[in-house]
Amino acid sequence: MNSLANDRAARLAEIARETRISIVHTIDAPRMGHIGGDFSVTDILVTLFFDVMRYRAEEPGWAGRDRFILSKGHCSAALYSVLARAGYFSPDLLASFMAPLSPLNGHPNRRKVAGVEANTGPLGHGLPIAVGAAVAATISKSDYRTYVVLGDGELQEGSNWEAAMFAGHRRLEGLTAVVDRNRLQQGARTEDTNGLDPLDEKWRAFGWEAIVLDGHDHAALLDAFEAPRIGKPRVLIANTRKGKGVSFIEDRVEWHHKVPSREQVALALEELAG
Ligand SMILES: Cc1ncc(C[n+]2csc(CCOP(=O)(O)OP(=O)(O)O)c2C)c(N)n1
Numbered sequence: 583m584n585s586l587a588n589d590r591a592a593r594l595a596e597i598a599r600e601t602r603i604s605i606v607h608t609i610d611a612p613r614m615g616h617i618g619g620d621f622s623v624t625d626i627l628v629t630l631f632f633d634v635m636r637y638r639a640e641e642p643g644w645a646g647r648d649r650f651i652l653s654k655g656h657c658s659a660a661l662y663s664v665l666a667r668a669g670y671f672s673p674d675l676l677a678s679f680m681a682p683l684s685p686l687n688g689h690p691n692r693r694k695v696a697g698v699e700a701n702t703g704p705l706g707h708g709l710p711i712a713v714g715a716a717v718a719a720t721i722s723k724s725d726y727r728t729y730v731v732l733g734d735g736e737l738q739e740g741s742n743w744e745a746a747m748f749a750g751h752r753r754l755e756g757l758t759a760v761v762d763r764n765r766l767q768q769g770a771r772t773e774d775t776n777g778l779d780p781l782d783e784k785w786r787a788f789g790w791e792a793i794v795l796d797g798h799d800h801a802a803l804l805d806a807f808e809a810p811r812i813g814k815p816r817v818l819i820a821n822t823r824k825g826k827g828v829s830f831i832e833d834r835v836e837w838h839h840k841v842p843s844r845e846q847v848a849l850a851l852e853e854l855a856g
């Protein structure tokens with residue numbers, strides 16, 4: 583890695599650490615949330631929002647913005663933490679997460695929160711919407727790119743594979759999907775439920791370029807997002823650990839939506855203190 587790449591990765595690692603701290607506080611306020619999936623997707627979101635993507639937080643509807651869709655919408659605390667830091671709204675608002683009348687619902691709502699491109703939560707819809715956005719870019723001859731982050735358990739929804747097939751057929755070069763491959767879904771391991779492996783080969787068979795990488799390695803993520811396009815939609819199979827960053831939360835099925843006790847919040851913050 584050259585020194586510029588090193589600097590970029592180190593900056594992102596620090597932002598990711600601070601984002602995980604923000605997620606702990608955000609979930610601690612209502613004592614609800616999905617900390618495992620928030621932590622597995624943090625490095626992916628941070629790399630996209632703080633290095634890769636083009637947007638204007640002060641003008642959320644700017645036509646030239648890259649489109650971003652968090653299809654695994656239950657991980658809203660991670661998305662809101664990143665959007666606040668990016669300047670879409672005040673970080674003070676995070677304290678209202680899931681409170682009655684707060685715009686920060688458990689699932690992101692585009693009519694309530696600046697920077698949210700599509701309503702998600704019911705799994706299986708982000709990729710079809712992203713494919714539509716990428717087709718729209720080709721029709722309008724716009725050069726924006728479209729990014730969508732999917733859960734691996736989410737891939738059991740058949741709508742994903744219809745959308746994948748069409749994106750491959752249309753050779754949607756402006757589209758990048760990231761699969762948060764943490765190998766856990768709600769209450770079980772993906773491979774015990776409805777196995778996905780070999781996942782990269784499945785996407786290739788649908789006409790996609792597939793890159794397998796460590797989803798917590800910021801330098802690898804930057805390389806994969808920025809690699810020259812080859813006339814196909816691209817998917818990053820990002821191998822991650824659910825709960826990444828806090829030892830007692832990592833890779834444990836119960837932390838899909840378990841909320842840390844007050845003592846565990848303190849312990850988590852201690853581990854994340856760096
Ligand atoms: C259509 C639909 N079915 C069920 C759910 C309930 N649900 C929320 S999260 C989740 C598990 C998702 O697992 P995965 O996509 O692997 O997400 P992650 O591991 O990143 O949290 C389920 C079943 C839902 N949100 N939408």
Ligand SMILES: [Mg+2]
Nearest residue numbers: 734735766767
């Ligand atoms: Mg998962």
